[in-house]
Amino acid sequence: MSRKKKTKPTPVVAGGAVSAGPADLAEVTLAAARYKDAIEQFKELLKRERRPEWLEGLAAAYTGRAEQLAAKGMIKEALALWRTRSDACNVPLLDGRYVGWLLKNGQVEQALGFLAAVEKLPPEAQAAAQTQLAPAVLVAPDALLAGLAADSPVLQHRAAARAALAACAHGDEAALAAALQAISFRSPYRDLRPLLRALSLHASDPQQAASALARVPEKGPFEPLAQVLQVCLMPAGEWLAGLRGLDEAGRTLVLDLKGCPPAQRALVLDLMARTGDAPTPVELFDLAMRHCRAMTGGIVRPLCLRLLPHAPQRLDAFRANLPPLAAAEQERVLALAAELKQDPDRAEPHWLRLVKLLSATPATSATPAGQQRAALVLRRLADEHSHHSPDGSLCAHAQDWLAQSLKLDPADRATHLRLVRDARLHGSLKQARSLLDAARERFPDDAPLLQEAVEVALAAGAFKKAAGLAKQVLQLDPINPRVRTLIGRAHLSHARKQIDAHNRAAARRELDEAATWLRSADERGLVRLLQGFAAESAAAADSLWHEAVAELGPLLGAFHLLMEGGRSGLEARVLLGRAGVDLAAPPSVEQTVALAQGLNLLPERDRALHAVLAALRGMLERAAGALHLSESEHVLVCEALLRHEQQALTRRFAKAALERWPQRPVFVYLDAAAQYGAQPWRMPRHEWQRLDRVFEQAQDEGDQRTARRLSKLLGAAAGPDDDDDDGFPADLGEPGAAGIGDAMDMIEASGGEDAFLDVARRRLGKAAFDRLRRDVGGNKKQLAQALAELLLVAEQELKQLPPPRAAWPNAAPKPAPKAAPKPAPKTPAVRTVPPATLVQPDLFDD
Amino acid sequence: MTDPYRQLGVPETADDETIRAAYLAAIRACPPERDRQRFEQVRAAYEAIASQPQRLAHALFDTSLVTAEDLLEVLSAGWQAARPTEAALYRLLGGHD
Numbered sequence: 001m002s003r004k005k006k007t008k009p010t011p012v013v014a015g016g017a018v019s020a021g022p023a024d025l026a027e028v029t030l031a032a033a034r035y036k037d038a039i040e041q042f043k044e045l046l047k048r049e050r051r052p053e054w055l056e057g058l059a060a061a062y063t064g065r066a067e068q069l070a071a072k073g074m075i076k077e078a079l080a081l082w083r084t085r086s087d088a089c090n091v092p093l094l095d096g097r098y099v100g101w102l103l104k105n106g107q108v109e110q111a112l113g114f115l116a117a118v119e120k121l122p123p124e125a126q127a128a129a130q131t132q133l134a135p136a137v138l139v140a141p142d143a144l145l146a147g148l149a150a151d152s153p154v155l156q157h158r159a160a161a162r163a164a165l166a167a168c169a170h171g172d173e174a175a176l177a178a179a180l181q182a183i184s185f186r187s188p189y190r191d192l193r194p195l196l197r198a199l200s201l202h203a204s205d206p207q208q209a210a211s212a213l214a215r216v217p218e219k220g221p222f223e224p225l226a227q228v229l230q231v232c233l234m235p236a237g238e239w240l241a242g243l244r245g246l247d248e249a250g251r252t253l254v255l256d257l258k259g260c261p262p263a264q265r266a267l268v269l270d271l272m273a274r275t276g277d278a279p280t281p282v283e284l285f286d287l288a289m290r291h292c293r294a295m296t297g298g299i300v301r302p303l304c305l306r307l308l309p310h311a312p313q314r315l316d317a318f319r320a321n322l323p324p325l326a327a328a329e330q331e332r333v334l335a336l337a338a339e340l341k342q343d344p345d346r347a348e349p350h351w352l353r354l355v356k357l358l359s360a361t362p363a364t365s366a367t368p369a370g371q372q373r374a375a376l377v378l379r380r381l382a383d384e385h386s387h388h389s390p391d392g393s394l395c396a397h398a399q400d401w402l403a404q405s406l407k408l409d410p411a412d413r414a415t416h417l418r419l420v421r422d423a424r425l426h427g428s429l430k431q432a433r434s435l436l437d438a439a440r441e442r443f444p445d446d447a448p449l450l451q452e453a454v455e456v457a458l459a460a461g462a463f464k465k466a467a468g469l470a471k472q473v474l475q476l477d478p479i480n481p482r483v484r485t486l487i488g489r490a491h492l493s494h495a496r497k498q499i500d501a502h503n504r505a506a507a508r509r510e511l512d513e514a515a516t517w518l519r520s521a522d523e524r525g526l527v528r529l530l531q532g533f534a535a536e537s538a539a540a541a542d543s544l545w546h547e548a549v550a551e552l553g554p555l556l557g558a559f560h561l562l563m564e565g566g567r568s569g570l571e572a573r574v575l576l577g578r579a580g581v582d583l584a585a586p587p588s589v590e591q592t593v594a595l596a597q598g599l600n601l602l603p604e605r606d607r608a609l610h611a612v613l614a615a616l617r618g619m620l621e622r623a624a625g626a627l628h629l630s631e632s633e634h635v636l637v638c639e640a641l642l643r644h645e646q647q648a649l650t651r652r653f654a655k656a657a658l659e660r661w662p663q664r665p666v667f668v669y670l671d672a673a674a675q676y677g678a679q680p681w682r683m684p685r686h687e688w689q690r691l692d693r694v695f696e697q698a699q700d701e702g703d704q705r706t707a708r709r710l711s712k713l714l715g716a717a718a719g720p721d722d723d724d725d726d727g728f729p730a731d732l733g734e735p736g737a738a739g740i741g742d743a744m745d746m747i748e749a750s751g752g753e754d755a756f757l758d759v760a761r762r763r764l765g766k767a768a769f770d771r772l773r774r775d776v777g778g779n780k781k782q783l784a785q786a787l788a789e790l791l792l793v794a795e796q797e798l799k800q801l802p803p804p805r806a807a808w809p810n811a812a813p814k815p816a817p818k819a820a821p822k823p824a825p826k827t828p829a830v831r832t833v834p835p836a837t838l839v840q841p842d843l844f845d846d
Numbered sequence: 847m848t849d850p851y852r853q854l855g856v857p858e859t860a861d862d863e864t865i866r867a868a869y870l871a872a873i874r875a876c877p878p879e880r881d882r883q884r885f886e887q888v889r890a891a892y893e894a895i896a897s898q899p900q901r902l903a904h905a906l907f908d909t910s911l912v913t914a915e916d917l918l919e920v921l922s923a924g925w926q927a928a929r930p931t932e933a934a935l936y937r938l939l940g941g942h943d
Contacts, residue, residue, distance in 0.1 A: 103940020111940075135939050169932040203927030224938050236922075237915040249938045256934055259925035267921065271914045279914055288917070299920050306912050336909050369902065376903050412899070 023054070030057055035065035043088075059089035063096060070097065073247060075105045094118075099132045100223065103139065104247070111136035112144055115154070127186075130154050134188035135221050138162065154188050161189040168196045176200055191220045198229050202257060206233055228253045240268070241275045267291035281310035289321055305329065309336035328357040344384055351377050359408055375409035378402065394422045413443055420452050424459055432456045447476040454486050463494035467513075488517030492530065496564075499533050507534035522594055525551035529560050532579075545579035555587035555619055556594050562612040572615050583616075587623045593633050596640035604643060613646055624652035631661060638670040642677070650674035665698035665706045673713055680716035688717055848910040850891035852919060865895055 026041035038061035045054045062085035070078040079101050086093040094114045102111040111133065118129045130153055137145065137154040138161055148155050164179035180193045194215040201209040210233050216226050228250045231242035239258075243251055251272075255265055270287055279287070285307045292300055301322050308318060312333060319325055325333075335350035358374035382398035382405075394402065399422065402415050416439035423432035436453055443449050450473045457466035470487040473480055491514035498507035511534060515527045525548045532544035549557035558581045565575045576583065587595075602609055613620075620641075629637065634657040641650040654671035661667060672691055676683040683691075691714055698707040772786065851858050854868040869892040878885040894908075895901045 100940070106940075108940065139936050139940050165935050166932055169930055169935060171929050199930065222939065225935070228938065236919055240915060240918050249934075253930055253934050253938050256928055256930055258922065259928045260922070261925070264921060268918065271918055274914050281912065284912055284914065284917060295921065297924055299923075303912065303917065303920055306908075309909050310911065332906065336907070340909060372899065373902055373906055376899065376906055380907065 026054070026057060030061050030064070033064060035061045035068060039065060055089050059085055059091050062089065067097070070101055070104075075101050079105060094129055094132060097219070097223075099136055100221070103136055104224075108136055108140050109144060112140055115148060115152075127153075127188075131188040132221055134161075138165075138189070153186075157183050157187040157189045161192055164192060164196050168200050171200075173200065188221070191216050191222045191226075195222055195225050195229065198233075199225070199257075202229060202232050209233055224250055228257070232257050240272050243268075243272045244275065263296075264291075264294045267294045281307045282314060285311045285314045285317070289317060292321060305333070308333045309340055312337040328354055331357060348381065348384075351381055355404075371408040375405035375412065375415075378405035378408070379412075379415060393425060394418075410442060413439070413446060413449065416443070417448055417452055420449075420456065424452070424456050427459075429456060429460050433460075445476060447473050447480070450476065451480070451483055451486075454483065454490075458486065458490055458493070461493070463490040463497070466490040467494070484517050484519075485523075488514045488523065491517065492526065495530055495534065499530065504534045504536065521551055522556065525549075525557065526560055529557070529564060533564060538578075542578045545575075549579050549581055553588060553591040554581055554583070554585040555591040555616065555623070556598070557581055558583065558616060558619070559595055559598065559612060562615055563608065566608060572611075576615075583619055585619075586626060587619055589627050589629055589633065592620075592623050592627060592629070592637060596633075596637040599640040599644055600636075602644070604645075606644070609644060613644065613649070617649065620649050621652055624649070624656045629653075629657075631657070631664070635666055635670075638667070638674075642670060642674055645678075647674040647678075663694060663697070665694040665701070665703055665710065668694045669698075669706055669710050669713065673709070676717065677713065680713060683717040688714065691717075848912070848916060849919075850894040850904065852923075853887055853891035854895075862897060865892065869896075 022041065023045060026038055026045060029041055030038040039058065042054050042058035042061055045051070046058060062081055066078040066081040066085065069075075069081065079098070082096070082098050082101070083093065085091065086095075094117070099111050099114070102108075114129070114133060115137075118126055118133065121129055134154055137148075137158055145155065145158075160179050160182035164176055164183070167173075167175035167179055176196060180196060183189050183193055185193075194212040198209040198212040198216075201212065209229070213226065213229050213233065216222075220226065224247075227246055231239050231246060231250075231254050234242045239254070243254060246254065251269070255268060260268055267287070270291065274283065274287070285304055288295065288300055288304055288307070295303075304314075304318055304322060305325075308314065315325070315330070315333070331350045331354040335347045335354060338344070338347035338350065355374045355377050358370045358377070378401040382394065382401045385395050385398040385401075386393065399419065402419050406412065406415055406419075416435065420432050420435045420439060423429070423435055433456060436449070436456055439449050440446070440453065450469055454466050454469045454473065457463075457469055467487050467490040470483045470490065473483045474487075477483070491510045495507045495510035495514060498504070498510060508531065511527055511531050515524065518524060518527060528544050528551060529548035532541040532548060535541040535544055545561065549561070551557075552560060557579065558576060561575055561579050561581065562572055565572060570578075599609075634653060638650050638653045638657070641653065651671055651674045654667045654674065657667040658664065658671065668691065672683070672687060676687070691710055695707055695710040695714065698704075698710060851860070854865060854872060856865055856868045860868070869888065872888040873885060876884045876888065893900075894904050
């Protein structure tokens, strides 16, 4: 053993009296398993005084260090240290794992040399010593044991132990059982009984083997065999790491027991060496290549193909060493590699080429699986695009891809349904019906498709048809609550038609039918209210309206009454009076929330709705001040009111919320959006800065929706900016006058959004176009509008404001860049620089 | 182990019924109250390959990372457990040739 640098000696108090400090320090060092340091510290202590506890400490430190060395395979060094331990601490050499190390070091004779000394030990120590020496006697050649007394316990059971080992190796269960039976529980070989049982069972019954192994005491004389069995019985994902703790003989035996062919052992050991730090895909790929020949059975190619998307830089190595990569495989690998790098723009062309290869190549077009794969890729592309859309709606490309996917794989009901739903939500009812017809031809009795047919019929105003279809759904799915509501609403809508046509008897029938389907209190109130409009007499109408208002409450009752009131020809005041609505009554939280939910179902810019809300303004203003809404209820109410351009009411509710949750970004946004949303350029600087601060706060709090909305509002407030680094895609470049003119010509010349967008896509380049498309959420209308606005803004700037700053005499210095908000993800080209002054009179006075 | 086929112990050519039978057997052997993690793995594996379109999608889009343990599992799939030789046992216990 090489002599290592000694640690600094522990300070000792003069006069021989050792302070408590160094002794404690040595104990702490020993407990911390810093054995080398502990040895030096105890030695220093013992130089002053040979206290028994310090001798024990030194022996323990030597033991720990020797075991450390043995674990590293430094058996000779461990043995030398053990002998030093015996000399320095006056402890017997035959202790601990000394015999095991001797055997490992090939020193069987030296180990056996202890047998003579064993007889001189006190009787109680003899058994323990013989147990330690049992492995040495077991493996020793017979010649070396000639001098031993025949009645020595280590000799008595040796033959049985060797017979058990042989039986285990030959799989002779009967012989094994007989041999183990001959080993008594007092025998030095007793540990072999559970060990060899576990060994014989490890493959056929791992649980039994594990319970046999659990009976073997730790650090016994046959510990190497116990460790091997432990590793063998580890779960599939763990034994490789367990292999690291064994020596060479142990690893070999584990691999023997596992049945690892010799040709694959180098690969397994290579893998074992990499289990500490998880190897990267590139490292694993290289390792597989190195051991390519050992990996038989066609496993190497699929494995490397799985690794390639994570290690595309190894494509050449793959081509050079493995059977050729098909064009489709290569496109798939490159597409996945791009996706893993979060680069969908780069993935898309690869996916599209893969679709072409899978669906159009003569060799693959014949296989339905190839077409199905192509359809799956197209659906993935559509998903990728619709993820960028705030409402999940499909852009033109996604629609095309999904339609194409249905040609390749028409059996995918979900895609049929998705296309129909998207067309319906976009108001393309003709297209929705045509898609629906195609889908229902294939799936005639499919409940979700029938339900969608109900929705399409309702959207088209075909209420009778909707009710009929809904009943078909209920035959297939009797407890579908959504359809029950849809049927009820279809009857309500039909009843309204009849009321408008003064066909009161028919209206009543429809309302009676609706009442059987609609169960909630609000729905029942609405039925009652419409029954009033269909009543035979004024007195009956008044009575029904009173009942309806009592059921709905004053706010919701008044709202529905006024919304439906247009068909009665009565003035609002009169109608409310006849129904007994008290507009001074305080609305409840439930009514206010229900009203907001109702508002969300109505289309925007409804003139009749504006008049109704004007009539209810006082009631809602009181509600804003008095009601104790939860945060989510406040958001719901504010958003519903803002959606219907009720700015003053929105601000009332937002301010009430801000009193309870000061500076909560969502309410700051709603307040500002209500005040400046329609005219963002009027936003004063201090308000812009406040929004800028809450934008950061929203981002920090993970409220991405509010952050995006704030970013959009800030961008609108900041107006066009003349900086280059304002978030515009670099690919767009500077919009020159000639380019803008061309683009404007293109818009005029093109026959609609699709044509315009196709031109824009070609002109801008795919990368910039796709980025813009994603930024506006994938909606083609918004994209076309955003592109047109961009061009108009740029044209304004170039023609009227050269240079823009010079045209604003009151311009304040630009705030420091750190004040600029970070653009939220997926947000359009938002201006991140606040305006010099947000009110620009000279710009808008004209 | 990330390969759903190996999780369920079925070949890559297995059909819906075989996969479902393997899944049911696996969750019977390992209900959630006994080993939640294993149960989740089995369920995730089944959801990945339960139907033919899902199997095709898995083959096309799976990008789960391959680990050293996965590689070893692929490699050891063809191994047959063997008995030890006497020589290997003696060598392990300290005997030398």
